[in-house]
Amino acid sequence: MTISTQRHAQMSTSYPKSNIFMAAKDSPVAPWKRAFNYFVIVVAVVAVVGVSLSMAGIALNFDFMVQYRARIWDGFCLTVFISLFSLVGSLIIGIPVALGQNARFLPVRYLCDFYVKIIRGTPLIAQIYLFYYIIGTAWGVENRVVAGILILSVFAGAYIAEIIRGGYESLPRGPIEAARALGLSRVQCAISVELPQMVSRILPALTGQFASIIKDSSLLSVIAVIELTQTMREISATNYNFFGCFLLLGALYLCLTLPIMFISRYFEKKMDYDA
Numbered sequence: 001m002t003i004s005t006q007r008h009a010q011m012s013t014s015y016p017k018s019n020i021f022m023a024a025k026d027s028p029v030a031p032w033k034r035a036f037n038y039f040v041i042v043v044a045v046v047a048v049v050g051v052s053l054s055m056a057g058i059a060l061n062f063d064f065m066v067q068y069r070a071r072i073w074d075g076f077c078l079t080v081f082i083s084l085f086s087l088v089g090s091l092i093i094g095i096p097v098a099l100g101q102n103a104r105f106l107p108v109r110y111l112c113d114f115y116v117k118i119i120r121g122t123p124l125i126a127q128i129y130l131f132y133y134i135i136g137t138a139w140g141v142e143n144r145v146v147a148g149i150l151i152l153s154v155f156a157g158a159y160i161a162e163i164i165r166g167g168y169e170s171l172p173r174g175p176i177e178a179a180r181a182l183g184l185s186r187v188q189c190a191i192s193v194e195l196p197q198m199v200s201r202i203l204p205a206l207t208g209q210f211a212s213i214i215k216d217s218s219l220l221s222v223i224a225v226i227e228l229t230q231t232m233r234e235i236s237a238t239n240y241n242f243f244g245c246f247l248l249l250g251a252l253y254l255c256l257t258l259p260i261m262f263i264s265r266y267f268e269k270k271m272d273y274d275a
Contacts, residue, residue, distance in 0.1 A: 089153025094160030
């Protein structure tokens with residue numbers, strides 16, 4: 001069999017023949033077909049939005065982008081800054097809390113469990129007001145950016161703790177018991193056996209949580225943190241171009257979150273969850 005014939009056979013095996021809009025559930029989709037279908041969806045969505053704007057008598061104008069480009073860029077950079085530091089802070093909080101939920105010392109276990117339940121069971125906007133105007137005032141946290149990073153870190157830390165705890169509890173017991181039978185200590189077993197498996201299981205969820213942190217940072221505008229959302233509110237209050245400003249706002253957030261979503265999907269495909 002020639003090389004070209006082998007390649008043709010591999011391609012036909014990898015991408016089964018089907019309608020351009022159809023594919024089996026678990027079969028791979030050819031890149032050109034994926035790109036074409038995404039293009040069709042994007043065109044359809046743009047068309048629906050355009051028709052809706054036309055029927056509502058709304059004309060979009062993005063001329064303000066040139067005039068306010070410096071303010072928009074500053075707000076964009078502050079959003080990235082807050083999100084990155086909040087991610088680090090949430091990991092610093094979430095990892096000990098996840099470990100504490102399995103602690104033998106009951107007050108620590110129940111404190112961690114109480115923290116997770118309270119944070120996950122209340123809306124972020126209520127936590128922002130409570131922390132900034134009561135706890136922040138009492139403890140002298142006056143910098144709004146620092147307060148915003150702390151609030152998002154505490155909020156996301158509860159979700160990261162649950163991601164880590166769920167990843168640990170989903171580990172198969174067989175490899176761990178085999179490692180202990182071979183004489184590995186508890187610490188050696190955790191580093192050599194449990195940690196690699198946990199990383200492969202929780203990494204996609206952690207990247208998804210980072211995307212959520214970016215979107216949640218928009219709520220910090222309620223305490224006048226001049227991030228991207230607050231910047232757009234101030235600009236729209238000046239030029240009354242609400243639709244143009246908030247469409248641009250959505251596009252800028254997509255520029256931040258879509259790459260993270262693609263990375264998360266990549267990890268989901270590449271990581272071996274059965275390992």
